[in-house]
């Protein structure tokens with residue numbers, strides 16, 4: 001049975017198939033901008049894409065899926081952050097790339113096969129812009145910036161149905177116009193941004209003068225370099241659909257003269273407590289914010305899998321508690337399973353609904369039906385296969401949430417004084433830990449920390 005997925009361009013659920021004669025499915029997923037920690041809204045996209053990747057690996061076999069996910073390491077936000085901190089851009093983006101990798105590992109997301117950076121592909125971006133200039137799809141403004149001429153591409157807006165959305169977009173276009181008054185038309189977008197003083201050292205030579213690439217062109221250039229001119233699947237959060245993906249299509253198709261991506265997949269937004277995530281309300285959670293509250297990264301992953309990718313998902317702390325419970329149930333169930341025997345197809349429905357437009361809530365529901373049906377015979381191998389495609393590492397669940405550094409420092413101190421048999425000091429430190437909301441469990445070879453139940 002093939003994998004079927006909703007295609008945002010044709011608005012249909014379609015089969016995913018590689019088109020290249022080598023049989024390798026080419027998969028591009030827009031990655032993070034590395035200037036701050038990613039929040040759980042970002043991770044909803046990465047976790048959903050991770051299940052998709054795992055499902056594709058299973059379907060097409062090892063080496064038959066090539067997954068590329070970029071890192072945006074030069075843009076207004078990264079440059080502003082570096083300037084504010086008085087550090088080189090590369091130091092800032094390196095720091096946040098490492099943090100992104102650590103968070104992805106904690107969430108058990110597979111690494112992409114290639115993780116290209118925008119600054120590592122300046123040449124490729126300049127080359128593409130050069131072709132667009134030659135073909136008349138782009139023009140140089142007086143200040144040295146280069147813009148894509150939207151009116152030169154007849155298919156512009158087909159992905160986002162931009163004409164139908166024009167009313168809504170009025171304000172967005174005005175905002176875009178405000179930052180670049182050199183454009184011939186408000187809907188034209190920057191391919192190359194002329195150097196400005198605030199860019200500091202972060203600009204490169206080009207045929208149009210010093211500057212830096214616009215954001216959209218990086219994905220077109222890196223996708224072309226690592227996957228070729230036509231790819232099989234392009235994914236991202238629904239917030240990227242317009243203008244980012246619309247612009248990627250325009251640039252790539254005008255430059256290469258062939259279809260850019262054969263399939264587009266977008267996951268919907270994440271809400272927190274029923275509302276848009278907001279910094280001022282403290283709901284723009286990072287993974288660290290949630291582990292500091294005592295939740296395991298695996299519970300965060302599970303929670304992000306609880307909704308259908310094409311529907312908004314409401315994230316609450318209650319749903320995290322429910323996820324911890326569900327994981328504990330799965331772990332206890334796994335411990336009862338024999339290695340062999342039982343019905344090898346007992347999870348057939350789980351895989352069928354995942355293959356049918358990545359229906360995650362249906363798959364989790366079916367999983368618990370099996371877990372709760374005492375009459376079914378299940379073996380550990382079949383069960384592990386389901387855990388593996390969902391990326392649920394039940395061993396990691398047992399490793400509790402990481403305590404904040406200050407708490408670990410207190411615990412280390414208490415461990416040391418206890419080893420030195422200063423029990424009065426050890427007791428005092430235990431009380432201090434408890435007051436901070438943590439309980440310390442001593443074992444022969446060390447200790448573990450658990451958040452106290454409220």
Ligand SMILES: [Zn+2]
Nearest residue numbers: 030031219244
């Ligand atoms: Zn992109």
